[in-house]
Amino acid sequence: MKKIAFVVNPHAANGAAAKRWPAIAAQAKTLLGDFDTLFTERSGHAIELARQAAAGGAELVVSVGGDGTMNEVVNGLMAPNSVAVNPATALGQICIGTGGDFRKTTGLPKEPEAALTWLAGDKTLPLDIGRLDMFDLQDREIVRYFVNIASFGIGGDLDARVNRTTKIFGGFASFAWGSLVSMLGYKNQPVRLRLDDVDLGERVIFTVAAANGQYFGGGMHPAPNASPYDGWFDVVIMGDIRLLERFATMPKIYKAEHVHHPKVEIRRAKKIVATSAETVLFDVDGETPGRLPATITLLPGALKLKVKD
Numbered sequence: 001m002k003k004i005a006f007v008v009n010p011h012a013a014n015g016a017a018a019k020r021w022p023a024i025a026a027q028a029k030t031l032l033g034d035f036d037t038l039f040t041e042r043s044g045h046a047i048e049l050a051r052q053a054a055a056g057g058a059e060l061v062v063s064v065g066g067d068g069t070m071n072e073v074v075n076g077l078m079a080p081n082s083v084a085v086n087p088a089t090a091l092g093q094i095c096i097g098t099g100g101d102f103r104k105t106t107g108l109p110k111e112p113e114a115a116l117t118w119l120a121g122d123k124t125l126p127l128d129i130g131r132l133d134m135f136d137l138q139d140r141e142i143v144r145y146f147v148n149i150a151s152f153g154i155g156g157d158l159d160a161r162v163n164r165t166t167k168i169f170g171g172f173a174s175f176a177w178g179s180l181v182s183m184l185g186y187k188n189q190p191v192r193l194r195l196d197d198v199d200l201g202e203r204v205i206f207t208v209a210a211a212n213g214q215y216f217g218g219g220m221h222p223a224p225n226a227s228p229y230d231g232w233f234d235v236v237i238m239g240d241i242r243l244l245e246r247f248a249t250m251p252k253i254y255k256a257e258h259v260h261h262p263k264v265e266i267r268r269a270k271k272i273v274a275t276s277a278e279t280v281l282f283d284v285d286g287e288t289p290g291r292l293p294a295t296i297t298l299l300p301g302a303l304k305l306k307v308k309d
Contacts, residue, residue, distance in 0.1 A: 005053035009065030050076025066097015071285035121309035126301030134294035153207030156281025
């Protein structure tokens with residue numbers, strides 16, 4: 001019998017995960033047999049639980065929650081030296097959260113009951129992971145991994161704002177309101193960029209996103225061609241987009257129509273180095289873990305992801 005652990009964030013989606021878990025667990029028992037259920041109790045706890053499960057020999061660790069929970073589980077499965085804690089451990093996801101952006105790239109069904117069928121199959125794909133070397137908000141050097149998108153600029157400002165407010169109206173409404181407020185108040189920032197061996201110099205940016213997945217911000221579609229399996233970041237650089245332009249451009253991101261804007265550039269890279277004289281905040285899978293200066297490195301095929309047979 002496979003060793004399986006579900007890491008469940010009962011607070012995800014304003015408590016919906018806790019309410020839905022008994023029914024999900026019953027179906028999981030039927031499809032998968034015995035498994036461990038590990039409930040998170042605080043921010044960062046999913047990192048500890050996922051690491052313990054992988055180190056203990058789990059063949060499958062499943063994130064049950066939103067994008068933030070998925071991010072923590074990924075950080076638990078990765079060791080500080082950029083390799084998997086247990087190369088035999090596969091990653092799975094049951095998405096119950098505010099945003100649910102990463103599942104849109106992988107095609108994972110929205111309904112947990114349908115997503116469980118992916119876990120019952122045998123197919124996995126090598127999953128690229130992003131490594132982020134940066135400074136946290138207490139000015140300490142840290143390493144953070146991500147599976148979806150890491151952005152800096154308005155994304156960090158927006159994310160910090162959304163996480164200070166209620167998400168009772170769901171991901172789309174929360175991020176849409178946060179976007180409006182941030183668009184009015186955010187001042188574009190100067191950032192020096194280097195992509196692999198290409199020095200792009202200093203640019204005034206609205207936002208820069210290192211995209212492993214295609215979606216973020218509760219449904220925005222900034223990187224329509226990104227793939228978490230291809231060994232590349234799609235780097236979306238939105239330049240000095242001024243106030244009036246923002247109101248015309250931001251709604252287009254939901255339909256990936258922003259790519260035609262003359263101040264938007266999309267490049268591919270495996271490593272991004274960014275510095276700034278100003279405080280430029282990150283948005284990493286729905287959280288605000290730190291700021292520039294930072295180095296973002298792609299780790300191709302670092303984990304295995306459960307996918308549809």
